[in-house]
Amino acid sequence: MQLIRRDNLPLGGFAGLREHRVVTDSRLFGSRKSTATSEGLGNFVYLADAQFNPKGETGMHPHKEIDVISVMIDGQVSHAGSLEHGKSLKSGDVQVQRAGGEGFAHNEINPDDVKNRMIQLWVLPEKSGQPAGYKYYTPNKLGVTHIYGGKYGKSETNTKTFASKTTIDIVRLKANTCITLEKESLSYITSGEANAVEGNKSITVTDGDLIRSNDIEINAITDLNLIVIGQSF
16 A cells, blocks of 8 residues: 655646646656656546636636546636537536547636646546547435446436546445445545555545555545545456
């Protein structure tokens, strides 16, 4: 079991956004990768824990041959661009944008006078040259909501997910409940506190902690929200 704490990482960002980069995979960042950050898993290559300044925005920018997953934690963003222009994300919502070979451009805007918080994840596509696409999810208040990839093809919201051997789930647990992850995974805590147990090793984890593990049990001390990245075989 390996642990990276967000608050031990430098705060960077651009335009109206400030972020901690927690995962920067060598396949994408090369010599620019920070040794303090985690490598990815499967085709998952990037995770940033970001806050927009009040009325802040990223500015219009392009993506190509990457799948961009945005998980809204606090506040809201307005989405502008070539996919689903005008769509808004509120706390708890998830959007998944597939750039494909077609590509897309977007701008994320904080419409409020206070900071917000959003987790962004990037996944390399299994095949190049695919058309651009957009999916939107409102995860369940409790349990596991599948939002990306895997062999099942549909999430618990009954919306077909983009195909990938890499999987992403939103997990929400009540205090004193647990989840077991039997395969290699990366788990990012977005709120709450838990004990993570792998073999005879146990650590306390909290908001902003990334855990890389094999066959781990996560026991919620408080109500707990996390993002789990894995692989289907």
